[in-house]
Amino acid sequence: MSRKNTKLISFCRGEKWREYEPLSSILEEWYGKEAGSAEIIPHLPDAISIRQALNNIVKTSIDSDNSELIRLKEDWEKIVGKDISDISTPKNIRNGIIYIEVANSAWMMELRNYSKKMIMEKISDLYGDKLYKDIVFVPSG
Numbered sequence: 001m002s003r004k005n006t007k008l009i010s011f012c013r014g015e016k017w018r019e020y021e022p023l024s025s026i027l028e029e030w031y032g033k034e035a036g037s038a039e040i041i042p043h044l045p046d047a048i049s050i051r052q053a054l055n056n057i058v059k060t061s062i063d064s065d066n067s068e069l070i071r072l073k074e075d076w077e078k079i080v081g082k083d084i085s086d087i088s089t090p091k092n093i094r095n096g097i098i099y100i101e102v103a104n105s106a107w108m109m110e111l112r113n114y115s116k117k118m119i120m121e122k123i124s125d126l127y128g129d130k131l132y133k134d135i136v137f138v139p140s141g
Contacts, residue, residue, distance in 0.1 A: 068131075069093045072123075079122045084115070088137075096133040098123070101140045108137045 028036030069090055077085040087103040088111065102108040111119070116135055123132055 066093075071127075072098065075126060079126060080115075080119060084111070091138070093132070096131070098132050098135045100135055100137050102137050103140055105139060108139055112137050 024036060024040050027039050030036065031039055069092065072079075072090045072093070076088075076090055080088070087107050088100050090098055091101040092099040100111070102111060116137075120132070120135060123135075
């Protein structure tokens with residue numbers, strides 16, 4: 001029995017402190033020390049690594065669109081360059097459509113009319129074809 005699984009329990013009626021893990025202690029009292037320990041093993045969950053546990057948590061808390069958005073934000077300057085990344089940022093991905101927030105309407109028109117195709121090509125080159133269907137530029141705010 002490990003220290004992490006033990007608890008100190010105080011009993012009334014002047015009994016001394018007793019260290020034990022409640023379930024195994026009960027099973028040991030019922031079946032004896034050897035059989036009690038063997039009885040609890042089938043009821044314990046399978047051990048997993050900390051990495052696997054964290055990956056499971058991340059998978060359930062971040063859906064695939066959000067994880068793609070995080071990746072896209074990290075690579076945004078590499079995709080569009082410093083000047084455009086200073087005035088724009090990926091804000092959302094929904095149903096294969098990337099929503100890019102742009103600092104002002106003049107830049108939004110510039111990006112929509114002249115740079116959209118180039119940005120889509122760079123994203124396709126970086127992440128693979130057919131991952132994203134379209135880009136929509138939206139004003140910030």
